[in-house]
Amino acid sequence: MNAPHKPKTFHVKSFGCQMNVYDGERMAELMAAQGMTATDDANAADLVVLNTCHIREKATEKVYSDIGRLRKHGNDPMIAVAGCVAQAEGEEIVRRAKVDVVVGPQAYHNLPELVSKAARGESALDTDMPLASKFGALPARRRVAPGAFLTVQEGCDKFCTYCVVPYTRGAEVSRPFDAIVDEAKALVDAGAREITLLGQNVNAWDDEAGTGLHGLIAALDKIPDLARIRYTTSHPNDMRDGLIRAHAEVEKLMPFLHLPVQAGSDRVLKAMNRSHTRDSYLKILDRVRAARPDIALSGDFIVGFPHETEAEFAETLSLVDAVGYAQCFSFKYSPRPGTPAADMTDGFIPGEVMDDRLQRLQAALNRDQAAFNAATLGKTCQVLIERKGKLPGQMLGKSPWLQSVHLMTDAAIGDLVEVEIVRADPNSLAGVAI
Known part of the structure; x- marks a missing residue:
């Protein structure tokens, strides 16, 4: 240069x-x-x-x-x-x-x-997609925030009919085990207390030894100064037994799971080329909750997928009622050029119908998030301090369940503070340091 x-x-x-x-x-x-x-x-x-x-x-x-x-x-x-x-x-x-x-x-x-x-x-x-990994060409990690991201898997082989990821990120590839562990150690040395493992289908991560994501998490659990582990985004098809057990066995693995479902109707799920059904998805959540009863569940939803009927949308609402999500992301269907669903033009849903469905869905999701937050009132938990708040002496951090918590404390950024939750708002919590 x-x-x-x-x-x-x-x-x-x-x-x-x-x-x-x-x-x-x-x-x-x-x-x-x-x-x-x-x-x-x-x-x-x-x-x-x-x-x-x-x-x-x-x-x-x-x-x-x-x-x-x-x-x-x-x-x-x-x-x-x-x-x-x-x-x-x-x-x-x-x-x-x-x-x-x-x-x-x-x-x-x-x-x-x-x-x-x-x-x-x-x-x-x-815009090449070379066989050689880009990660080996990247510089050493520098000073990072208390919560750090670490990509372990890229690309996708699922080919959901609405999604461009297989075309823009390429085929599903897992980074080598040793490279991930080394980068995790470097992140901790640079100040990270919490690491979130990332991938388009992060729970598909594996190596030739068959370690699986649960084995990788177990290895990261041994890093002394690493306090918390998370992972996102997962695919229902790759929620293996070992990973579910890890939620019960690994203390550093936070009680939070983001597992997108996208719709509550089996016909819509099949049209999306999702490899799960409504029932198989719910059974996975039952097993996760059995392993970690206090787990917070999150997901993704698309409303207005081509040909979605009002009755099929009602199935999505009933799925939300059945799960009780702690938080969720929801979107109107958006046709992306080159994807199979973009050719389903005869089934495109009018914009005003999608708007109405999204508002009803988000009302249900907001209701459940507020209820989940309210259920933490009076509980004590550790909060990882991430940054200063707007008020003098106020700090902001994250609960184990990925909720934003603000409190008055002299703790420093990166500290883990034992906190009692004294107020629960729809989108955040207030706590008092114990």
Whole structure:
């Protein structure tokens, strides 16, 4: 990066899932290793990296809006589009938005080289999916927050009919066991107290020895200064017996499971090419709750999938009633180009119908989240302090069940504090340090 117009400052903005947050952190480390300085102000940066998500249409359009805003109000920065939109649209982004760098999620380790090429006025586009792992080319981990993400698995072989991930992230691949453990140790040495293992189907992680995600968790459990372990996102098809047992046997594994179901109707699930049924999904949750009775359950839902009837949507609502989720994500169906469901145009649901269904679903989910939070009132638990609050002396942290907790304390960021929950609001808790 010895070009005359080499950027000196950079800003990374990540959209979408936790894996994008992880990728964004690693791209920032790449830029810092080149001697560049991070800035929180995108408009003042010499280089802005937009780390994109392609799951929903609005997320894609937001990227183009951000590019236009940077061109209008920014310091004429070099703009790099990374992530899944970059992978899916490639040269179209360069044509439509005239950005400087386009790099896919499996090639972002080449970002410094691409920035140098762009600074020289050369084409800087890389959407290859090489067989060689990008992780070996990334720099050592730097100082991290108390809660850190660690990607252990990428890609997907499930081919749900609504999803672009197999096309933008590639086939399902597991990182090597030793590489994961080494990075986890480096994260702990850099200040992490909690590690969340990430993957498009994280519970599909495995190695040639058949270790499975439960075996990997057992190995991380032995890292002395690591206090908490989480994992996301899981697929019902890969919830194996060993992983369910781990929720009972591994104290550091937090009582929280994000297990997307997407719909409550078997016909809709089959049309989505989900490999589970309503009944098989509920039976998995029964087994998890038997192993860890206090576990908090989370999920994903899509409303308005092509041809979904009102009766089938009612089955989704009844599934929500049956489970009692602690928190959930819910979305209107958004057709993504190149996916099988995008061709089901004769079954597209009118927007006003999807809006109505989403509002009813979210009302039920919000009700259950408020009820779950209310049930923690009076309990004591450990809270991992993550950052300062808005008030003097106030700190914010996470409960074992992934709830936000605010309290007045002189504890430092990264401390684990024993807390009594004294107030339960719909979206957060208030506690008193014991």
